[in-house]
Amino acid sequence: AQKITQTQPGMFVQEKEAVTLDCTYDTSDPSYGLFWYKQPSSGEMIFLIYQGSYDQQNATEGRYSLNFQKARKSANLVISASQLGDSAMYFCAMRVLTSNTGKLIFGQGTTLQVKP
Amino acid sequence: GAGVSQSPSNKVTEKGKDVELRCDPISGHTALYWYRQSLGQGLEFLIYFQGNSAPDKSGLPSDRFSAERTGGSVSTLTIQRTQQEDSAVYLCASSLGASSYEQYFGPGTRLTVT
Numbered sequence: 719a720q721k722i723t724q725t726q727p728g729m730f731v732q733e734k735e736a737v738t739l740d741c742t743y744d745t746s747d748p749s750y751g752l753f754w755y756k757q758p759s760s761g762e763m764i765f766l767i768y769q770g771s772y773d774q775q776n777a778t779e780g781r782y783s784l785n786f787q788k789a790r791k792s793a794n795l796v797i798s799a800s801q802l803g804d805s806a807m808y809f810c811a812m813r814v815l816t817s818n819t820g821k822l823i824f825g826q827g828t829t830l831q832v833k834p
Numbered sequence: 835g836a837g838v839s840q841s842p843s844n845k846v847t848e849k850g851k852d853v854e855l856r857c858d859p860i861s862g863h864t865a866l867y868w869y870r871q872s873l874g875q876g877l878e879f880l881i882y883f884q885g886n887s888a889p890d891k892s893g894l895p896s897d898r899f900s901a902e903r904t905g906g907s908v909s910t911l912t913i914q915r916t917q918q919e920d921s922a923v924y925l926c927a928s929s930l931g932a933s934s935y936e937q938y939f940g941p942g943t944r945l946t947v948t
Contacts, residue, residue, distance in 0.1 A: 722876075724876075751935050753935070760941075761923065761941060761942055762939065762941055762942075763877075763925065763927075763939035765936055765937070765938075768935055768936070809876055809877065811877075813935070815933075818889050818890070818932065819882045819889060819890035819932060820865055820867070820882065820929060820931075820932040820933070820934070820935075820937070821867060821879040821882050821890060821893070822867075822869075822877070822879065822937065823879070824869075824876035824877040824878070825876050826875060826876045827874075827875070827876050
């Protein structure tokens, strides 16, 4: 069975600093994708970044980068130069790419608060 | 273009009543997903549609929950004989296909069962 674990219920970061949100995953399937979503207090789910299990390089999207360590089964999100607007809940998710469904398995989330 | 829309945005119902939640996916998206998010929790997969068929219903928590999709577009999630534990935000997402990795989420329906 697939599982995502986010061990940090809440995190604080000073504005303009970098922050790392932890995510570990468990799957026996060799072909999978890892995702990070942001959920502001408004409730919408905003896709941030994607990493495929066979991708050779860590994914980056603007201030977001994914620190993918396959042997450790970790996919941490790094946010550089934090902004007040980054305050939100962040979810790590996974899908198995060889299955007949694109369903996402989500972690419990980490609430990030950016301090001015 | 228009994103995924859901209605109603909020629904308060009495225990034992039936409710219907609606999802309008992005035009042209063949894959549609329903998720449930309980207060302060992560999202829990309910059901996946490809076109009008549902090859994965593994997340439906009980036979009180059902869903259908018509015309490869609009989907309705029905909860019969609602219970207080059904209170949650129900989120719908769509994607171009099951192989498309980006799912676009709607704003959700907040269901409260009193």
